[in-house]
Amino acid sequence: MPRKIAYGANAASEFQYPENSLIITTTTPDIYEKWLNYMGIKKYDIYDKVTPDPAIETIEVIKKKFEGKEISSYIGLGGGSSMDVCKYLGKLTGIPKILIPTTFGTGAEMTTYAVVSFDHKKKLLQDEAFLADAAIVDPYFLPGTPFNIMRNSACDALAQASEGYDSKLGNPLTKLFCKEAFDILEDAIMNEKPDLLPYGAMLSGIGFGNSSTTLGHALSYVFSNEGVPHGYSLSSCTTVAHKFNKSIYYERFKQVCQKLKFEKLTLKQSLDEAADVIMPDRGHLDNNPIEVTKQDIINCLDQIVNKNPLE
Numbered sequence: 539m540p541r542k543i544a545y546g547a548n549a550a551s552e553f554q555y556p557e558n559s560l561i562i563t564t565t566t567p568d569i570y571e572k573w574l575n576y577m578g579i580k581k582y583d584i585y586d587k588v589t590p591d592p593a594i595e596t597i598e599v600i601k602k603k604f605e606g607k608e609i610s611s612y613i614g615l616g617g618g619s620s621m622d623v624c625k626y627l628g629k630l631t632g633i634p635k636i637l638i639p640t641t642f643g644t645g646a647e648m649t650t651y652a653v654v655s656f657d658h659k660k661k662l663l664q665d666e667a668f669l670a671d672a673a674i675v676d677p678y679f680l681p682g683t684p685f686n687i688m689r690n691s692a693c694d695a696l697a698q699a700s701e702g703y704d705s706k707l708g709n710p711l712t713k714l715f716c717k718e719a720f721d722i723l724e725d726a727i728m729n730e731k732p733d734l735l736p737y738g739a740m741l742s743g744i745g746f747g748n749s750s751t752t753l754g755h756a757l758s759y760v761f762s763n764e765g766v767p768h769g770y771s772l773s774s775c776t777t778v779a780h781k782f783n784k785s786i787y788y789e790r791f792k793q794v795c796q797k798l799k800f801e802k803l804t805l806k807q808s809l810d811e812a813a814d815v816i817m818p819d820r821g822h823l824d825n826n827p828i829e830v831t832k833q834d835i836i837n838c839l840d841q842i843v844n845k846n847p848l849e
């Protein structure tokens with residue numbers, strides 16, 4: 539976990555930000571100017587050209603652009619993509635990083651994981667150097683989040699909590715965090731209490747961040763590679779994975795996805811090609827509670843694209 543966690547109402551406005559920070563965000567000025575005002579941050583630089591599912595090239599561009607400038611810290615402000623860019627940059631330069639999620643789903647502010655695209659393929663990386671020096675979780679950023687982004691983020695947090703619970707790397711402490719996260723997130727969605735999402739997502743990050751996600755996430759990347767948002771693709775992928783794993787979360791996860799009205803996924807490439815992309819993803823598959831063969835993957839993909847697992 540990050541050494542410093544500031545959580546709760548006003549956490550982001552009361553935080554003392556170092557001068558000469560570089561803020562990295564995926565959002566546009568009309569939105570982030572309001573945020574920066576609230577945070578009360580002064581003397582900073584900003585890079586706002588990060589796009590979702592960042593590529594290594596974007597990270598190299600930022601590194602080059604600010605080379606020679608005195609940057610005291612990186613501040614990742616936004617969804618998972620802003621934070622992943624900060625994590626990778628921090629590893630390259632050794633500059634400390636402060637992560638501030640605004641969409642509450644990835645839990646990236648808590649973990650040693652980063653997802654970066656190489657050659658148009660998303661890759662899950664893990665490194666202790668990716669860990670934030672400080673994480674700020676403030677529900678201030680929640681209102682105004684478009685429904686689509688909210689539901690994709692919530693689905694990601696739920697998938698991470700339940701896959702993390704089932705992970706082979708899990709232990710009683712990670713299961714405690716994952717279980718609590720799932721209960722809170724489920725309550726937030728089923729009973730329409732969005733205020734609970736930031737806390738649930740944070741706990742999910744601590745839980746799966748110290749175990750791992752598994753088959754559901756492994757299946758999802760072939761859909762993300764074709765442009766489906768991460769959380770959206772997990773609605774079907776994690777449902778099918780939970781069924782395969784006989785997870786205690788299968789029914790509950792599916793019910794939440796139904797409530798969020800996710801629809802069926804499609805895939806342009808053949809199931810066989812997709813399975814060949816998924817099989818080398820040992821980081822996810824080796825931690826799956828049950829061994830997965832290529833035929834199992836093809837069967838799972840068949841259920842996702844040719845049937846509707848959420849029906």
Ligand SMILES: [Zn+2]
Pocket residue numbers: 644694698755768
């Ligand atoms: Zn995820």
